[in-house]
Amino acid sequence: MSVDIGITGLVKSGKTTIFNALTRGKADIESSAPNIGIANVPEPRLKMLADMLHPKRVVPAEVRYIDIGASAKGLVEDKDISGQLLSQLSNVDALISVVRAFTDESIPHVEGSLDVERDIATTDLELAFSDLALLERRLERIKVSLKGAKQPERQGLLREQEMLINIKADLEKDVPIRQQKLTTDEARTIANYQFLTAKPLLIVVNIGEEQLSQAVSLETELNSHYSRPKCRITTICGKLEAELTQLDDEAAAGFRADFGMGESGLDRAIKLSYELLGLISFLTIASGEVKAWSIQSDTNALKAAGKIHSDMERGFIRAEVISHDDLVKCGSLSEARKKGLLRLEGKNYIVQDGDVITFLFNV
Ligand SMILES: Nc1nc2c(ncn2[C@@H]2O[C@H](COP(=O)(O)OP(=O)(O)O)[C@@H](O)[C@H]2O)c(=O)[nH]1
Ligand SMILES: [Mg+2]
Numbered sequence: 001m002s003v004d005i006g007i008t009g010l011v012k013s014g015k016t017t018i019f020n021a022l023t024r025g026k027a028d029i030e031s032s033a034p035n036i037g038i039a040n041v042p043e044p045r046l047k048m049l050a051d052m053l054h055p056k057r058v059v060p061a062e063v064r065y066i067d068i069g070a071s072a073k074g075l076v077e078d079k080d081i082s083g084q085l086l087s088q089l090s091n092v093d094a095l096i097s098v099v100r101a102f103t104d105e106s107i108p109h110v111e112g113s114l115d116v117e118r119d120i121a122t123t124d125l126e127l128a129f130s131d132l133a134l135l136e137r138r139l140e141r142i143k144v145s146l147k148g149a150k151q152p153e154r155q156g157l158l159r160e161q162e163m164l165i166n167i168k169a170d171l172e173k174d175v176p177i178r179q180q181k182l183t184t185d186e187a188r189t190i191a192n193y194q195f196l197t198a199k200p201l202l203i204v205v206n207i208g209e210e211q212l213s214q215a216v217s218l219e220t221e222l223n224s225h226y227s228r229p230k231c232r233i234t235t236i237c238g239k240l241e242a243e244l245t246q247l248d249d250e251a252a253a254g255f256r257a258d259f260g261m262g263e264s265g266l267d268r269a270i271k272l273s274y275e276l277l278g279l280i281s282f283l284t285i286a287s288g289e290v291k292a293w294s295i296q297s298d299t300n301a302l303k304a305a306g307k308i309h310s311d312m313e314r315g316f317i318r319a320e321v322i323s324h325d326d327l328v329k330c331g332s333l334s335e336a337r338k339k340g341l342l343r344l345e346g347k348n349y350i351v352q353d354g355d356v357i358t359f360l361f362n363v
Contacts, residue, residue, distance in 0.1 A: 009098035102208030
């Protein structure tokens with residue numbers, strides 16, 4: 001199961017441009033068709049292992065990006081396109097909302113003027129708009145069901161009704177669900193609805209080339225306003241980053257250095273979405289392949305094995321674990337084994353970021 005991230009935002013904010021940059025894609029920016037693409041999760045530890053072990057294949061973890069090609073509000077209002085696209089958007093693990101900050105006279109802004117803060121608020125409102133529509137439909141249905149309901153079903157429906165009314169009231173006060181205080185039980189119930197404002201959100205401010213030198217200070221300022229639970233903000237120069245993906249890595253790195261761009265905005269965006277989702281990586285070395293895998297932090301060894309193959313979970317015996325740093329110090333797994341640095345862990349072991357794991361299992 002890959003991690004899916006949906007891209008939303010106002011018309012011509014640069015959604016498809018950023019999608020192309022993130023996925024090294026060549027999707028047509030003139031078309032509003034949805035685009036789906038894959039990006040590799042940057043993982044320097046994977047490269048260090050590869051340099052040390054010279055495996056046949058190096059396989060990074062992946063994130064899937066979905067550029068819906070419409071704003072959340074557009075989806076709710078336009079019934080012709082809404083159903084399928086909205087459900088695609090509802091199924092993602094996190095959202096990126098693209099907000100325009102670049103200036104370009106030849107590309108009129110949908111709202112008539114450039115205003116990053118207003119657009120962030122508008123995008124939030126659009127996501128809330130979609131959730132409110134869903135809440136109303138569900139509340140309507142509960143009302144109907146209540147007419148014929150007997151205990152204990154009635155009890156459950158009433159509880160859900162009360163919860164949804166509270167969520168709706170907060171949402172109407174502009175508090176997205178991701179910021180609302182819910183009990184574990186409530187959070188579990190609403191997870192089924194896939195509300196858009198409940199999803200972790202990365203706001204990507206799409207800056208122009210001429211703003212690159214201010215990117216860091218802009219980001220610091222934005223962060224002080226917008227760092228909230230399950231919400232982060234970053235800047236990307238979409239157009240330039242999309243162009244850079246067409247160069248080879250070395251040329252792109254040279255270009256970045258010349259422009260003082262530092263770390264790739266794309267790498268940062270992927271890392272931030274990872275952080276938002278509470279994901280960590282573990283690594284495996286097997287059959288000539290070095291691979292990185294994404295899991296939720298606090299995952300035990302049994303579930304981590306299941307991420308690779310359900311047989312591994314079913315037949316789990318134990319895991320041989322070493323931290324990436326220790327392995328690099330030893331130079332090879334066999335050397336680490338000699339030094340007694342490979343730990344044997346059982347199924348309840350909580351996998352740590354950067355663990356290199358060999359699973360032993362029965363088939
Ligand atoms: N100058 C400039 N133009 C951009 C930038 N990002 C996107 N654009 C242009 O803005 C227009 C809309 O971008 P697009 O990605 O299609 O937006 P979408 O409607 O949100 O998918 C296109 O003509 C892009 O080339 C940028 O950072 N700088
Ligand atoms: Mg587009």
